[in-house]
């Protein structure tokens with residue numbers, strides 16, 4: 260953990276960027292683009308944020324979403340944008356109309372068994388929300404945070420008889436997913452496809468524990484993720500003040516919006532961003548951290 264990430268003044272984010280650098284922007288959804296709601300079905304990404312992202316895209320910046328949401332839900336939340344999406348924590352990866360699951364075989368019969376066991380165990384409690392996704396099941400306790408230990412115990416007990424499955428712990432949620440997925444591997448896999456040259460700088464903004472693997476992957480390259488290629492040093496930006504591996508942080512979702520607005524201003528100021536990049540030499544590949 261990096262116990263002293265640097266606070267980014269969100270309206271000055273452009274000062275951290277270089278017009279000699281290509282950027283790929285990776286964005287978490289819940290807690291980063293969408294405010295929290297009691298019921299996951301009520302969450303939305305504000306249309307003003309989607310318009311902002313589309314404007315950034317129009318300047319040649321590659322943007323992808325990296326989320327715990329299922330692919331179908333992520334697409335709905337991001338509509339009408341078209342962009343690569345790594346959903347279900349990297350299990351479902353959609354790029355250029357193709358979807359793959361990172362080679363992981365999902366036993367949907369076993370998932371049904373797990374889901375039913377969770378439903379049965381939750382019968383005595385009114386305040387849980389069980390979110391059913393195509394390849395995972397999430398047990399939410401935001402409506403009654405005192406149920407955290409009960410939720411933990413239910414999930415642990417169910418997992419005892421399903422060795423190929425594990426738990427992702429998020430904000431007021433325990434989520435059972437197949438083993439072997441994480442956002443770091445998903446980002447590196449997408450970055451390899453998205454970047455137009457090997458010196459692209461990945462920026463990842465996320466708020467939750469599950470985003471930490473993403474920060475590590477883009478900041479430390481393939482030392483962190485087995486079998487991944489080695490990207491240029493990236494920039495992890497944590498949303499919130501909890502301990503993080505990210506080098507940078509902003510305070511909350513509203514500051515993410517301001518930061519994105521500053522990114523757009525940077526793009527507008529350097530309107531020919533993409534063509535310039537063909538001339539970038541590896542020696543000019545400084546990270547934003549070095550440019551401050």
Ligand SMILES: O=P(O)(O)OC[C@H]1O[C@H](O[C@H]2O[C@H](CO)[C@@H](O)[C@H](O)[C@H]2O)[C@H](O)[C@@H](O)[C@@H]1O
Nearest residue numbers: 288289295296297299326327328401430431432
């Ligand atoms: O990776 P993310 O895009 O951050 O998705 C992580 C989980 O987000 C959702 O749960 C969270 O948001 C809910 C709606 O605001 C909230 O009720 C819950 O407490 C949060 O944990 C989503 O429901 C999950 O499927 C995602 O895995």
